[in-house]
Amino acid sequence: MEILRxxxxxxxLASDETGSWELTCRRGLWRKYPEExxxxxxxxxxxxxARNPDPVHVLSGxxxxxxxxxxxxxxxxxxxxxxxxRDGLTIGCMVVSSGSKNTISPSRKxxxxxxxxxxxxxxxxxxxEEQLGGSDREVPGEPDGQGELVCxxxxxxxxxxxxxxYCRFFGRMREDxxxxxxxxxxxxxxxxxxxxxxxxxxxxxxEDVLEVQVPSPSGDLRWVRWTRRAIFDGDGRVIxxxxxxxxxxxxxxxxxxxxxxxxxxxxxxETARDVIFTLDMDFRFTYxxxxxxxxxxxxxxxxxxxxxxxxxxxxxxxxFLQAYGDLRAAEHASPGRSFSRTEQIEQYHKDGRGVWTEAxxxxxxxxxxxxNGILMISRDITHRRHVEQMKSDFxxxxxxxxxTPLTSILGFSELLLFKNDVTPPESSRYLEYIRKxxxxxxxxxxxxxxxxxxESGEGVPTTPQVVDxxxxxxxxxxxxxxxxxxxxxxxxxxxxxxxxxxxxxKITKLFRNLxxxxxxxxxxxxxxxxxxxxxxxxxxxxxxxxxxxxxxGQAKRVFDPxxxxxxxxxxxxxxxxxxxxxxxxxxxxxxxxxMNSEKGRGTMVEFTLPMRQPTDCEEGSDHEEDPRCx
Amino acid sequence: xxxxxxxxxxxxLRELVAKTLARDDCRVLEAESGEQALRLARDEKPDLIxxxxxxxGTIDGLEATRILRNDPLTKGCKIIMLTAKGQAADITxxxxxxxxxxxxxxxxxxxLMRKVDEILG
Numbered sequence: 118m119e120i121l122r123x124x125x126x127x128x129x130l131a132s133d134e135t136g137s138w139e140l141t142c143r144r145g146l147w148r149k150y151p152e153e154x155x156x157x158x159x160x161x162x163x164x165x166x167a168r169n170p171d172p173v174h175v176l177s178g179x180x181x182x183x184x185x186x187x188x189x190x191x192x193x194x195x196x197x198x199x200x201x202x203r204d205g206l207t208i209g210c211m212v213v214s215s216g217s218k219n220t221i222s223p224s225r226k227x228x229x230x231x232x233x234x235x236x237x238x239x240x241x242x243x244x245x246e247e248q249l250g251g252s253d254r255e256v257p258g259e260p261d262g263q264g265e266l267v268c269x270x271x272x273x274x275x276x277x278x279x280x281x282x283y284c285r286f287f288g289r290m291r292e293d294x295x296x297x298x299x300x301x302x303x304x305x306x307x308x309x310x311x312x313x314x315x316x317x318x319x320x321x322x323x324e325d326v327l328e329v330q331v332p333s334p335s336g337d338l339r340w341v342r343w344t345r346r347a348i349f350d351g352d353g354r355v356i357x358x359x360x361x362x363x364x365x366x367x368x369x370x371x372x373x374x375x376x377x378x379x380x381x382x383x384x385x386x387e388t389a390r391d392v393i394f395t396l397d398m399d400f401r402f403t404y405x406x407x408x409x410x411x412x413x414x415x416x417x418x419x420x421x422x423x424x425x426x427x428x429x430x431x432x433x434x435x436x437f438l439q440a441y442g443d444l445r446a447a448e449h450a451s452p453g454r455s456f457s458r459t460e461q462i463e464q465y466h467k468d469g470r471g472v473w474t475e476a477x478x479x480x481x482x483x484x485x486x487x488x489n490g491i492l493m494i495s496r497d498i499t500h501r502r503h504v505e506q507m508k509s510d511f512x513x514x515x516x517x518x519x520x521t522p523l524t525s526i527l528g529f530s531e532l533l534l535f536k537n538d539v540t541p542p543e544s545s546r547y548l549e550y551i552r553k554x555x556x557x558x559x560x561x562x563x564x565x566x567x568x569x570x571x572e573s574g575e576g577v578p579t580t581p582q583v584v585d586x587x588x589x590x591x592x593x594x595x596x597x598x599x600x601x602x603x604x605x606x607x608x609x610x611x612x613x614x615x616x617x618x619x620x621x622x623k624i625t626k627l628f629r630n631l632x633x634x635x636x637x638x639x640x641x642x643x644x645x646x647x648x649x650x651x652x653x654x655x656x657x658x659x660x661x662x663x664x665x666x667x668x669x670g671q672a673k674r675v676f677d678p679x680x681x682x683x684x685x686x687x688x689x690x691x692x693x694x695x696x697x698x699x700x701x702x703x704x705x706x707x708x709x710x711x712m713n714s715e716k717g718r719g720t721m722v723e724f725t726l727p728m729r730q731p732t733d734c735e736e737g738s739d740h741e742e743d744p745r746c747x
Numbered sequence: 748x749x750x751x752x753x754x755x756x757x758x759x760l761r762e763l764v765a766k767t768l769a770r771d772d773c774r775v776l777e778a779e780s781g782e783q784a785l786r787l788a789r790d791e792k793p794d795l796i797x798x799x800x801x802x803x804g805t806i807d808g809l810e811a812t813r814i815l816r817n818d819p820l821t822k823g824c825k826i827i828m829l830t831a832k833g834q835a836a837d838i839t840x841x842x843x844x845x846x847x848x849x850x851x852x853x854x855x856x857x858x859l860m861r862k863v864d865e866i867l868g
Contacts, residue, residue, distance in 0.1 A: 520853060521831060524760060524854065525760065532763070532766055532767065543766070550759055637803070640804065641804060
């Protein structure tokens, strides 16, 4: 029972007189199970096994709705019942159960079957022995022919009798053994177990079972299962113990292996990030892995006997049932073949929101390969769907963003080629437009490549050099003043140079991106102001506009790649890459970037860049240009 | 003398369209926002308006087209929309707003010329 981790176990055997099954042995506590209920259950068991002699189990194998009901009412959340057979005849059964779910797992049911089979063999031998008249004290035991160990010992452990099998097992002469201690060779833990339990034996309950490890003559440890009966005197004092033991090493080894394999799978299932569910054929959860808490917010126990479709949104429920229908159809077409269906479904989180998961369902099968449950593995794809949506928005906007410079390039080149009234000044202006727009396209493509490099963890290649930003910013402010008559542009800069160590192209693009954004989201007449303050070790830049602004939720996400404040806004173009690229550049240079924005009031982007220190030593060609290095 | 109004927020693209459509018997007017386009259309009553769809400000090309179509002064003028959004849904939106025809950016100036000749007769 310990091996099977059961709370309760019992054996019932057919009475020789009446033929009806009676409780012959019962172990474990089961508060909710008074004797009369137990008797009723045994009646059900006898009827059930008379109908069909296969093992019954709550999770796998054959099912019995009546027994299920009886057991559940008695408080057994997991249980299994296997028939005891003697010479092919069902003469009783063994039942184990547990108040907690999934304790008596399908593999433990198999272990129970092994034990039942061995018990059946032992019963057959006992019967044969009885029919022979019990000529020998030795009781036939294990199938390998080695007899059961029999001994008697005094309360202090001194052996007063051992049988031949006992002598053979320990490889010692009887004379050596009698008078020695039953406890010899036991390790401390087992010895304590054996002596401690002695106190619990009383005339009303004189028997117990112990499984201990003892050293065999060859030196390895063998498992022996001792069934011990205390013999009492008239005053209730123990006179001696009579023990019969059998070597259960192989059985323990098998069970250990089973347990280990089950533990391994359990670890696998319980540490997986995907949620693993098993369902019965009515779609009720029979097992839920702990990952459910992080994905759906529920604790495992909260989903007890919940029905899967109840946890799905309306449209996902249809998809789930459709997928299940496909499984059924596939099973019908080729029974027993494993087949699975994967479907994106939306499950409700405990807090009420929908969580998109990719659920794969397949049948669980009994010993005869018949479906008896459903395995469902759910992967949280909320983030993936979100990224997919952003990427698809991006493709739309990137296509649009490339179209604008293309319109100029194609348009003006066609005018140059085919229109005969183009004057020489026009023609050189058109060529300049074409060049500028081709550069703009190259920039967009560069941004894209940078971002894909960063997303794949490669980082952006930079060639840092000393850059004076004072001139760069002034030129840019002038350029935007001229090209956008609708906005007012102010730049407040320190008197001296603004020297940082950076990649010139990238830092220029950073300022252009920020100016573009400020212009793009500002109304006509809006003020755009850029300031730079110097601190002992860094510069603080700030670009402020009086544009449409953002709410806090939008502001939090603006640095995400492909994010655009309103992708559906037809009035504003943009790739959604500008701020992502800006953050990448600033962080690569050791600075920080952040944003303050208020809906309807405007946006302020601020960032720092480390000041170039006089000790900064330049590499390569920069070396000669900088007198402070040496 | 025919009058054509070119509406686009980018001066470069206005120049492209204006140059494309420049003819001796045509006067080309330019507007850089929806608001400006509405004003010019009412004052000048052009024969044709080349309308960009995506423009900053409160009135984009679609909205401007709708307003022009509902104004008795301007509902007679032809409107060709120029859009960088080439999807069917975007085009439907433009036609629903009242545009007579559409061109998707990038477009060929020669084709645009032919189309305008056809419309203006």
